[in-house]
Amino acid sequence: GQNIDQPTEMTATEGAIVQINCTYQTSGFNGLFWYQQHAGEAPTFLSYNVLDGLEEKGRFSSFLSRSKGYSYLLLKELQMKDSASYLCAVRVINDYKLSFGAGTTVTVRA
Amino acid sequence: KAGVTQTPRYLIKTRGQQVTLSCSPISGHRSVSWYQQTPGQGLQFLFEYFSETQRNKGNFPGRFSGRQFSNSRSEMNVSTLELGDSALYLCASSSVVEQGQYEQYFGPGTRLTVT
Numbered sequence: 001g002q003n004i005d006q007p008t009e010m011t012a013t014e015g016a017i018v019q020i021n022c023t024y025q026t027s028g029f030n031g032l033f034w035y036q037q038h039a040g041e042a043p044t045f046l047s048y049n050v051l052d053g054l055e056e057k058g059r060f061s062s063f064l065s066r067s068k069g070y071s072y073l074l075l076k077e078l079q080m081k082d083s084a085s086y087l088c089a090v091r092v093i094n095d096y097k098l099s100f101g102a103g104t105t106v107t108v109r110a
Numbered sequence: 111k112a113g114v115t116q117t118p119r120y121l122i123k124t125r126g127q128q129v130t131l132s133c134s135p136i137s138g139h140r141s142v143s144w145y146q147q148t149p150g151q152g153l154q155f156l157f158e159y160f161s162e163t164q165r166n167k168g169n170f171p172g173r174f175s176g177r178q179f180s181n182s183r184s185e186m187n188v189s190t191l192e193l194g195d196s197a198l199y200l201c202a203s204s205s206v207v208e209q210g211q212y213e214q215y216f217g218p219g220t221r222l223t224v225t
Contacts, residue, residue: 030212043200045213048212096160097158
């Protein structure tokens with residue numbers, strides 16, 4: 001299986017920046033997803049990285065280093081609505097599933 | 111285009127009963143995956159279907175089964191329900207968008223409560 005680690009909880013202030021790290025150990029790596037999940041709701045797709053580097057989408061950016069088995073999700077200009085769980089998930093070649101980390105609960109304080 | 115739809119959204123069943131959940135993927139997506147989410151275990155993969163064929167199955171007992179129809183719609187069935195089957199069941203629709211690019215979107219989920 002895949003070992004996927006991410007911090008359990010993070011707290012930040014409105015307007016600040018938070019970086020959520022995700023490390024993974026897998027063979028046949030074929031992409032990494034980030035999802036946002038608000039309490040009681042389904043996960044919402046944020047980003048997909050398959051090549052090394054940084055991808056920016058508005059206030060959210062995602063970075064991948066395949067050689068280090070490492071990714072991070074960067075949330076800028078935090079808003080109260082960003083309080084949610086953020087899930088890191090890894091895709092493996094010919095496995096047809098995503099393996100999820102336990103999720104990082106981000107709390108944004110006023 | 112429309113997103114992933116799941117029915118029903120909420121369900122209450124009694125131990126020993128069976129249940130069928132339905133999922134309609136995004137138009138053009140031929141792969142459908144099912145996941146179970148519980149507070150203790152997080153998101154756990156159940157199975158994945160592509161063109162009516164199961165390509166992968168997670169570590170769940172045989173009480174959990176699924177199928178996919180020719181229009182890509184999928185159903186999952188849980189027989190002889192146990193209290194521990196109470197969870198949010200999520201369906202995900204996926205497709206290879208272009209070379210190396212892949213997208214997977216979740217439906218709203220079915221919240222199953224077993225009493």
